Amino acid sequence: MVSNRLVAALAAAAVICVPMARAYAEADAESLVNALNAVFGKHPGVRAAHTHGICVKGNFVPSAEAPSLTKAPHFNSKTPVGVIGRFSMGGGDPDAPNGQKDNVRGIAMHFDLGKGNNTDLLMISAPVFVAKDPDQFLKLLTTVATKDKDKIGAYFKDNPNSTRQGEWLNARPVPASYGTVNYWGIHAFTFTNADGKKQIFKYKALPVGGEVGISDDEAKKKDPDFYRPELKDRLAKGPVQYTLTAILGEDGDPLDDPTAFWPEDKRKSVNLGTISITDFEDAKTCDEAIFDPTNVVDGIEGPANDTIFPMRSQAYAVSFSRREAPQQ
Ligand code: HEM
Known part of the structure; x- marks a missing residue:
């Protein structure tokens, strides 16, 4: 089933039409950011996606089990690791309403590794993304930007994997707070521990007080x-x-498709530690750099064949350079 509310919300936000004659199999960082602007409008000085957000700070305390999975320093720290975080609404609308049901909430974090180094983790409030690769994401965005209901309907009919996120969100209540919803890292990462043992996993963060929604x-x-x-x-x-957890992957779990669900209820989950958000932080602290999913550290690797993963880093850099550019 097509997520009509998602389509309507995206279509309603579209302000610029992108010519449909363009070949789609050409997604690159520039074309993706242009397509995001085409759907959500060009808003100078701000992010092209996850535009509406709040900068926060806090810390991370790893669990006793985390070192058995990874040698990454923040999962082995004996003292709390400083965190700069940013909560956000998905999409490029700076005024995206917090009550929107068919939109993801995001949490992005820099973990302070000391000496000016950090490592990043970005998660959204759904277990799947809307496209399996950059070309499909570009096709989705450019189709929605046309605001043509027939073309949009045809897109979702031909690309049922793009409907999964909207259906998942619509089947659940609107989160009452950024602090009362589960978040997933989406991609399949690999941990390596001090003995060289590797483990494929996906990140999931669960609010300690449980999930709370509103009607x-x-x-x-x-x-x-x-x-x-x-x-x-x-x-x-x-x-x-x-509670930050690792859902442990097993043979056959898809590793290259961010629209594919893992059978989470049948997978072992390991507690990695506790993220505590303690206060607001000046927006500038979050805006002066990029939260980059590929900014990982020894002991953590990104997926090898998931083409969305490296493209994100490039697209975020394009969005960053545009939002930093002097505004006319
Ligand atoms: C090719 C696919 C994707 C593209 C083109 C894309 C694009 C973008 C862009 C342009 C930004 C703003 C970056 C900045 O200006 O700093 C952004 C932010 C963000 N994206 Fe993506 N994204 C993609 C996939 C994903 C996926 C799979 C996730 C799932 C975790 C995700 C989660 C986020 C979050 C949480 C932020 C907010 C970061 C912040 O608060 O600074 N994105 N995305």
Whole structure:
């Protein structure tokens, strides 16, 4: 089933039409950022995606089990690891309403490794992405940018894997808070421990207080920016915490397709530690660099054959250079 609400939301946000004559099998970082701008509008000085967000800070304390999986320093630290984080709404609308059901929430983090080094982790509030490779993502975006319902319907009919994320989100309540929803790292990473043992896994973060949602009616009545005051109230009572876990992959689990589900309930999950968000941080701290999913450290490798993964790094660099460029 096509996620009509997702289509409608994306189509409603589209402001520039991209010529459909362009061949699709040409996705590169520039064309993807242009296509995001075509769907969501060009908003100078801000991110081309996950535009509406909040910069925060906190720390990460690894679990006792984490070192058995990886030698990565933040999973072996004896002291809390500093974290700069950013919560966000998916898509490139700077005013994307916090109550939108068929949109992912994001959490991006820099883990402070000391001496000016960090490593990054980005997650979204769904276990799958909307495209299996950059060409398919470009095709999705350029089709939605046409605002042509027939073409958009035909796209989703021909590309049912692109409907999975919207269907998944629509089947669940609107998260009451950035702090009450599960987040997934989407890609299949590989850990290496101190003995050289490798383990394929996916990241998942679970809110310590459990998932809490609100009804569609409640969500409609909320201010479009209600997550900010909600977070302020929540932080006044204590840190917003998540258990970071590794879902361990098994033979046959898809490693190259971010639209493919893993049978999570049949997979072993290992506690990697606790993320604590303790306070707001100046937006500048989050904006002066990129949260880059490929910025991993010894003991963690990204997927070898998932073509979305390396393209993200390039697209984020394009988005960053444009948002940093002097505005006219
Ligand atoms: C080819 C596929 C993708 C493209 C072209 C893309 C594009 C972008 C762009 C342009 C940004 C803004 C970067 C910046 O200006 O710093 C961004 C941010 C983000 N993306 Fe993606 N993205 C892709 C796939 C994904 C996937 C699979 C995830 C799942 C984890 C994801 C999660 C995020 C998050 C959480 C942010 C916010 C980062 C922040 O707060 O700075 N993206 N994306």
